[in-house]
Amino acid sequence: MKQITILIPAYNEEEVLHQLYQRLNTVADNVKKYSFEFLFVNDGSKDNTLNILKELRKHDRRISYVDLSRNFGKEIAMIAGFDYATGDAVVIIDADLQDPPELIPEMIYYWEQGYDDIYAKRRNRAGETWLKKWTANKFYGILQKTTKIEIQENTGDFRLLDRRCVNALREMRESQRYTKGMFSWIGFNKKEILFDRDPRAAGESKWNYFKLFDLAIEGLTSFTTAPLRISAFFGFTISFAAFIYMMWIIIKTLMWDEPVSGYPSLMTVILFLGGIQLLSLGVIGEYLGRIFNETKNRPLYYVNVYNDEKVRSWVETNV
Numbered sequence: 001m002k003q004i005t006i007l008i009p010a011y012n013e014e015e016v017l018h019q020l021y022q023r024l025n026t027v028a029d030n031v032k033k034y035s036f037e038f039l040f041v042n043d044g045s046k047d048n049t050l051n052i053l054k055e056l057r058k059h060d061r062r063i064s065y066v067d068l069s070r071n072f073g074k075e076i077a078m079i080a081g082f083d084y085a086t087g088d089a090v091v092i093i094d095a096d097l098q099d100p101p102e103l104i105p106e107m108i109y110y111w112e113q114g115y116d117d118i119y120a121k122r123r124n125r126a127g128e129t130w131l132k133k134w135t136a137n138k139f140y141g142i143l144q145k146t147t148k149i150e151i152q153e154n155t156g157d158f159r160l161l162d163r164r165c166v167n168a169l170r171e172m173r174e175s176q177r178y179t180k181g182m183f184s185w186i187g188f189n190k191k192e193i194l195f196d197r198d199p200r201a202a203g204e205s206k207w208n209y210f211k212l213f214d215l216a217i218e219g220l221t222s223f224t225t226a227p228l229r230i231s232a233f234f235g236f237t238i239s240f241a242a243f244i245y246m247m248w249i250i251i252k253t254l255m256w257d258e259p260v261s262g263y264p265s266l267m268t269v270i271l272f273l274g275g276i277q278l279l280s281l282g283v284i285g286e287y288l289g290r291i292f293n294e295t296k297n298r299p300l301y302y303v304n305v306y307n308d309e310k311v312r313s314w315v316e317t318n319v
Contacts (some may be wrong), residue, residue: 003035004087004090005085005086005087006038006093007041007092008093010049011077012046013046013096014052018056018116023102024036027104034108039065039305040064040066040095043068044069044071057308064306068303079179089111089160090160090163091107091159093158098197099113113191116188117189118160119158119183120195121194121195123196165186227283229282234276234280243306
């Protein structure tokens with residue numbers, strides 16, 4: 001009997017874990033052809049999340065959990081889950097129940113048809129503000145226009161991955177990760193299914209606009225060098241315009257003896273050019289910072305406890 005691992009990154013999700021478990025349990029009981037593993041990755045939660053997982057595991061041995069040594073972020077929590085997942089396929093789902101577990105049997109059906117990556121695309125984004133929807137739409141539009149790979153729009157991490165997709169993602173060990181782009185980058189046979197996203201079942205979202213902006217920067221700098229090219233284009237354009245303007249000033253002065261404008265125009269030009277230079281340096285700095293972080297070659301995460309047993313010396317390269 002093949003096994004399916006349901007991977008759930010969790011950070012301060014004590015209010016929803018019991019409800020999530022009940023719905024996952026119902027789905028698993030209705031799918032008789034497969035065995036299931038419920039793999040929770042506790043991403044340094046400060047509430048009662050870990051204790052609840054330990055209690056659930058006492059009553060259901062299908063539950064496994066990886067307790068990370070601190071909060072590493074969802075992207076790292078997912079790669080930790082890939083490292084510890086034992087199933088022939090892995091379903092990634094958020095703990096907040098915005099992604100309905102009842103969609104998993106449909107994913108399994110398409111997996112049986114030969115698809116490797118069955119991803120759920122949102123028809124709507126219930127519980128999200130118009131600003132978040134608008135910025136998400138614009139981000140995906142910009143990313144799609146600047147990258148050479150097709151990025152699925154309005155899709156999150158909710159998907160079923162065949163074991164060969166999981167193994168491919170495990171080989172990608174960069175520390176600054178944009179997993180949504182990695183899903184597209186690895187390729188394989190993909191299938192889209194549509195669903196209506198629900199509001200959070202309980203608790204509050206861990207994503208604020210600052211974190212979303214940071215994730216957007218990760219996405220842009222991970223999968224395209226377009227910002228660097230845009231900076232070079234701005235530099236060339238401004239230099240050319242400055243040369244034309246300089247020639248115009250010289251011609252006016254020599255031919256018509258027109259006085260050159262003084263302090264206001266000079267300050268305007270200096271501030272404008274200074275702003276463009278700082279913007280370009282910032283773009284270069286983003287890429288340079290990524291190089292700096294990757295060259296450290298640090299382990300992606302450390303594990304404190306795996307299934308009730310302390311991990312004394314265990315880094316990602318030993319998994």
